[in-house]
Amino acid sequence: MYCVENRDWEILRVLYKERNITKTAETLYMTQPAMTKRLQHIEREFGVAIVHRGKRGVHFTPQGEYLAKCxxxxxxxxxxxxxxxxxxxxxxxxxxxxxxxxFITRNKLPEILALFKQKYPDVDFHVTTGWSRDIFNLLYAQEIHVAFVRGEYNWQDQKHLLMEENICVVCANKFEIKDLPRLQRIDYKMDYKLKELISNWWWDNFSEPPAICMEVDKSDTCREIVTRGLGYAILPSRVVDNVQDIYKINISRKDGTPIKRKTWMFYQGDFLELKIVKAFVEFIKNMNF
Structure with a gap:
């Protein structure tokens, strides 16, 4: 007799969100045949049809929706x-x-986890990487213990400021802020909070849209393209702190206040009752970011 396992519940949860067999299999690092077989086993175990496949993805039956929500x-x-x-x-x-x-995953998390593991060798990690907005939502839903997010979020529970950095315009050649509308700009995929911050600053200072000539996947890629003289970019200062021979101007509000981006550790106070969470939070608070 087949027994429904945690992995099966995870398949139902992710499939209900994605509504696509291929994306679900990729998310869970499974092959499509293996996942389809697990779904068939679940259906036999409960004696109900869970999904129907269509041209636009999978459709959940009423029984399937109930199980996915469970x-x-x-x-x-x-x-x-x-x-x-x-x-x-x-x-x-x-x-x-x-x-x-x-950003935290690429630049800080490996070191953090290695040091924490040295101190607490019996601890394991389950890490989810994503846009800050998605990480915030996971914490709100109590699916993670601790969240590292960049930007301002309305989090009413426990938080600790890890660092703050200027937002700056960077270019391989000398420039003035007033010249930006006629210069080519390199953009990159960014969290919507940062995108909103930069957009608000732009329209506070200019009446015409930026001349975006290229959009790349990451801030690191954007930085490398800028250093080769292909345009300017607006980046958090940490991305270019160690770059030589680059011109940088910090942006500010109309009143002259520097525009900064904060990086936070968010967590729920109730989770501090767990030794592992309390130890990790204290460990992070004692780190120099």
Missing amino acids: ADDFLKLFSKVYDNLANMQDKTQGTLRIGASY
């Missing part, structure tokens, strides 16, 4: 039980669920 509750309950059991042990152990923005 999946969230089941997985949260399992995580809570697992956390509480680990917390009953004398030593700090268990799985720490972390969400981090792309």
Whole structure:
């Protein structure tokens, strides 16, 4: 007899969100045949049809929708039980669920996890990387213990400021702010909070749109293109701190106040009852970002 496992509930949860077999399989690092087989096993176990495949993806049956909604509750309950059991042990152990923005994941998180693991060798990690907005939503839904996000979010629970940095215009050649509308700009995919911040500054200073000639995937790629003289970019200062022979002007508001971007650690106070979360939070607070 097939027994429904945590992995099966995770399949239902992700498939309900994506409504696409291929994307779900990729998200869960499974092959499509393997995932389809698991779905068939789940249907046999409960004796109901869960999904129907169509040209525009999968469609959930009423029974399938009910099971998918139960999946969230089941997985949260399992995580809570697992956390509480680990917390009953004398030593700090268990799985720490972390969400981090792309920048933190690339530039800080590997070092953080390695150092924390040295101090607490019985701790494991489950890390989710994404845009700050998505990480914030995961924390709000209690799917992660700790979130590292960049930008301003209306978080009413516990938080710790990790760093703040200027937003600056950078170019390989000398320039003046007033010249920007006639210069070519390199843009990159960014969190909507930063995009909004830059857009507001632009329209406060100029009446015409920027001449965007290229959009790339990451801030690091954008920086490298700028250093080769192909245009200017508006970037958080940490991205270009160690770059030589580049011209940089910090942007500011009309009153002269520098425009800065903050990076935060958010967490829920209730999670501090878990030894593993309390230890990690204190560890981060003592780090120099």
